[in-house]
């Protein structure tokens with residue numbers, strides 16, 4: 049697969065086939081991804097790959113936390129407290145497109161809630177990755193992490209794997225740390241559901257939109 053196809057064909061997949069990913073494939077994926085760049089080559093990534101029983105235990109613990117109404121306590125603030133334009137509208141559109149693909153009506157809060165809970169089931173993916181960073185690293189290293197995570201998502205395409213990055217699971221970093229035996233020296237950035245996509249599901253068939261190049265680019269001669 050060429051790079052253009054990998055980038056333009058990547059989507060956030062939210063339905064997966066019940067098919068294991070060979071350990072060798074997961075290893076090859078990370079072998080490739082470790083070539084991502086990082087400032088002064090610090091390579092600040094720490095990755096947990098959860099499959100099988102471990103993944104199930106994490107999922108159970110996350111679902112229990114949500115059901116018990118455990119307060120989210122993310123290690124960092126991903127989104128602004130107050131949404132302003134144009135981000136507010138884009139975020140709204142993102143939700144509308146997703147619920148429409150899932151055939152969930154605007155006012156059906158119960159089904160929306162259920163769809164949200166699928167995050168904590170990793171959308172049925174056979175593997176769930178968790179990306180951590182040493183809490184003593186600076187903002188620049190978070191930039192490195194973004195590049196690393198995108199590299200994983202693109203490299204996954206080479207193996208016919210699809211993914212969904214998930215900030216939702218980072219709402220409960222203590223649970224993930226506990227279940228994966230990661231010390232609180234590390235901050236949880238996000239999770240990534242990974243597996244073979246179920247192409248028959250409409251949720252994997254719609255495409256999110258992007259603004260035109262000229263809307264975000266200034267050309268200076």
Ligand SMILES: Cc1cc2nc3c(=O)[nH]c(=O)nc-3n(C[C@H](O)[C@H](O)[C@H](O)COP(=O)(O)O)c2cc1C
Nearest residue numbers: 058059060061142167212213214215216217238256
């Ligand atoms: C860091 C990050 C966290 C995300 N968290 C979630 C999440 O928790 N649940 C989810 O369903 N999608 C999540 N997404 C997926 C975005 O909604 C998606 O990338 C966006 O709508 C663009 O769609 P595309 O990835 O299909 O191109 C996340 C994306 C990123 C980059």
